[in-house]
Amino acid sequence: MTADNREKLAVQDWPGRADVVIVGGGIVGCAAAMFLSRYKATVVMVEQATDLAMGTTKANSGIIHAGFDAPPGSMKARMNVRGNRLYHELQPALKYEVNFLGSLVVAKSDDDLKTLEGLLDRGRQNGVPDITIIDRERVLSREPNLSRDVRAGLWAPTAGVIWPFGAALAMAENAVRNGVKVFTGCRLEGFMLDRRKICGVRTNKGDIACKLVINAAGRWADEVSRWAGDDSFSITPRRGEYILFDKSVGSLVNSVLFPTPTKVSKGILVSPTVHGNIFIGPNAENITDKDDLSTTAPGMEEIISGARKLIPDLPLAAAITQFVGLRPVASGDDFIIGPSALVGGLVQAAGIQSPGLASAPAIGELVSEIAAERLGLVRKPGYVEENPDRPAFAELDSRQRQELIARNPLYGRIICRCETVSEGEIVAAIHSPVGARTVDGVKRRTRAGMGRCQGGFCGPRVVGILARELGLPLDAIVKEGPGSQLFFARQTLRGGESHE
Ligand SMILES: Cc1cc2nc3c(=O)[nH]c(=O)nc-3n(C[C@H](O)[C@H](O)[C@H](O)COP(=O)(O)OP(=O)(O)OC[C@H]3O[C@@H](n4cnc5c(N)ncnc54)[C@H](O)[C@@H]3O)c2cc1C
Numbered sequence: 001m002t003a004d005n006r007e008k009l010a011v012q013d014w015p016g017r018a019d020v021v022i023v024g025g026g027i028v029g030c031a032a033a034m035f036l037s038r039y040k041a042t043v044v045m046v047e048q049a050t051d052l053a054m055g056t057t058k059a060n061s062g063i064i065h066a067g068f069d070a071p072p073g074s075m076k077a078r079m080n081v082r083g084n085r086l087y088h089e090l091q092p093a094l095k096y097e098v099n100f101l102g103s104l105v106v107a108k109s110d111d112d113l114k115t116l117e118g119l120l121d122r123g124r125q126n127g128v129p130d131i132t133i134i135d136r137e138r139v140l141s142r143e144p145n146l147s148r149d150v151r152a153g154l155w156a157p158t159a160g161v162i163w164p165f166g167a168a169l170a171m172a173e174n175a176v177r178n179g180v181k182v183f184t185g186c187r188l189e190g191f192m193l194d195r196r197k198i199c200g201v202r203t204n205k206g207d208i209a210c211k212l213v214i215n216a217a218g219r220w221a222d223e224v225s226r227w228a229g230d231d232s233f234s235i236t237p238r239r240g241e242y243i244l245f246d247k248s249v250g251s252l253v254n255s256v257l258f259p260t261p262t263k264v265s266k267g268i269l270v271s272p273t274v275h276g277n278i279f280i281g282p283n284a285e286n287i288t289d290k291d292d293l294s295t296t297a298p299g300m301e302e303i304i305s306g307a308r309k310l311i312p313d314l315p316l317a318a319a320i321t322q323f324v325g326l327r328p329v330a331s332g333d334d335f336i337i338g339p340s341a342l343v344g345g346l347v348q349a350a351g352i353q354s355p356g357l358a359s360a361p362a363i364g365e366l367v368s369e370i371a372a373e374r375l376g377l378v379r380k381p382g383y384v385e386e387n388p389d390r391p392a393f394a395e396l397d398s399r400q401r402q403e404l405i406a407r408n409p410l411y412g413r414i415i416c417r418c419e420t421v422s423e424g425e426i427v428a429a430i431h432s433p434v435g436a437r438t439v440d441g442v443k444r445r446t447r448a449g450m451g452r453c454q455g456g457f458c459g460p461r462v463v464g465i466l467a468r469e470l471g472l473p474l475d476a477i478v479k480e481g482p483g484s485q486l487f488f489a490r491q492t493l494r495g496g497e498s499h500e
Helices: 003-012 027-036 075-094 110-126 136-142 164-177 218-228 297-310 356-375 398-407 423-430 439-446 459-470
Strands: 017-023 043-047 103-107 132-135 152-156 160-162 181-184 188-193 198-203 206-215 235-245 256-258 269-272 278-281 319-330 336-339 346-350 414-416
Touching: 017 027, 017 356, 027 043, 027 164, 027 346, 027 356, 043 164, 075 110, 075 164, 075 336, 075 356, 103 110, 103 136, 110 132, 110 152, 132 136, 136 152, 160 164, 164 181, 164 356, 164 439, 188 206, 188 218, 206 218, 206 356, 218 235, 218 319, 218 346, 235 297, 269 297, 278 297, 336 356, 346 356, 414 423, 414 459, 423 439, 423 459, 439 459
Parallel strands: 017 043, 017 206, 043 181, 103 256, 206 346
Antiparallel strands: 103 152, 132 152, 188 198, 198 206, 235 278, 235 319, 256 269, 269 278, 336 346
C-alpha cells in the first residue's frame, strides 16, 4: 500500500461531526482528551505535527514541580498543586515513567535565605504538602557534590522528574481506548461560526461540525484564538537552552536542584532525568520567531556558569547533546484557562508556560469539566482506566525474558544493541492505539536509537520493521515528518544488485 493510499484510508474514518474538537496534541491536549473520554461524547483531537507531543512538550526540564513558585490564587498555583497530585494518583493506571525524587532550592546568601522563607510561605498557602527548610548539613548529606557555600535548602518531596513524551502518549492512548479519535498531520486552519458562536472547524483534512473547541495549541494558541474572533491575548516564545549529560555521570545529583528563582524563571538548574542522565539549564530569553529552535554560544556559557554555582565540578566532557525549548508566554503571564469571553463554544487552555507540564492533568480535568457542564455531558459507563502493561525487555530479569520470548519470539531479536530494545517492543509500539509511524516515533516510544551509537546500527532495521508492519515501501518511511525522507533514489550497483 502506498503512503497516499494509507492517507486516503485514514481520512475515510473522518468524523464529519463531533461534540468537542481539541486543537493541539501536546501534554495539555492529551490530558484534556483523556479526561473528556470519561464522558459520553464524540471527541476528536487534531495535531498538525506527524506525531503527538512534538511542540513544547518535547523539550523542557521534565519536572513535576511541587507548586511553591506561583503566586497564591493564580491559575498557575492552583493547576500546579492539583496537577502534581494527579500525576501521583494516575501513574499506577497509566504507567508513565516518573520518579518523585524531590526538589531542593539552594540558598547561599542572606538574601537567598529570605527568598526561601518567602517560597515556604507561598508553598504553604498554595497547599504544597510536606514542604520544609532544611539546614546546611542535611542539604549536603543529600547532595554531596553541591557547592560548599550552601547555607540551607527548601525541600519539597512531592516534586519529581517525568518523561514528558511518555506521559502525553499514555494519556492519549487512554483517551483512544475510551473512544477519542486522534488525527496527526491534521492542521486546524479556521472556524465555522454562527453569530460569534463556533459551529465547526476547518482543517487541511476536511471540516468537522462541532459544538465546542478546546484551544490547546501551545505557542500558536493566540493565532487559533484570533481565527475564531478572540484576540484578547498574544503569545511570546521564551527560549530555554539545555545541555544533556551521559548516564555515566548520572549519580552527580540525587534530586532536582534549583538556585533561588529570578523574576522571569526558576533559574538554571541541575537535575537528573527520569532515564538516569543529568541536564543543566534552562536560561530564559524572549524571542520573536515561534519556530527558532537554535542553541546559542552565549546561551551555553550562561547555563554552564549558572550550573557551576550549584555544582562547581561540572563534568563537561560527559556532555552528549544540547537542545532548546520555547515557553509559550501569554500577555498577562498567568495561564489562560476557561471559556472565551468573546466567542461562544471556545474554551482556552492557552499561555501554558512552566509549570505547564506539572499542571497538565489539572488543566485537562478543568477544561473537560467546563465542556461537560456547557454541553450537559454525563459520565460514560465502562470507562477503562488502565493502560495495558508494555514490557521493556532491558528491564526484565532472565526468567521474565525467557517467558516473554516463549510467548512471542520477536522479543528474542534485539534490534537496538545500545539500549537492548527488541523487535517485539518495536512492533508493539507501531500497533499501539497511537502507534509510531516514523523512525523517531519508534525511538521516542521504545528508546531504539537513543544510545551511544544514536541509531547508526539499528536505524536501517527500524525502517525495515516500520515498512513491513505498515505495509509501505521502504522509501515511504521518514525520520520524523515531511521533508525528512531517508531514501532519495534507487541505485544499481555493478552486477545488477539494486540498493535504496
Ligand atoms: C525551557 C522550558 C522548560 C520547561 N520546564 C518545565 C518543567 O520543568 N515543568 C513544567 O511543569 N513545565 C515546564 N515547561 C513548560 C511545559 O513544557 C509546557 O507548559 C507544556 O509542554 C505545554 O504543553 P502544551 O500542550 O500546552 O503545548 P505544546 O506541547 O506546544 O502542544 C501544542 C500543540 O498544538 C499543536 N498545534 C498548534 N497549532 C495547531 C493547529 N493550527 N492545528 C493543529 N495543531 C496545532 C502543536 O503542533 C503542538 O503539538 C517548560 C517549558 C520550556 C520551554
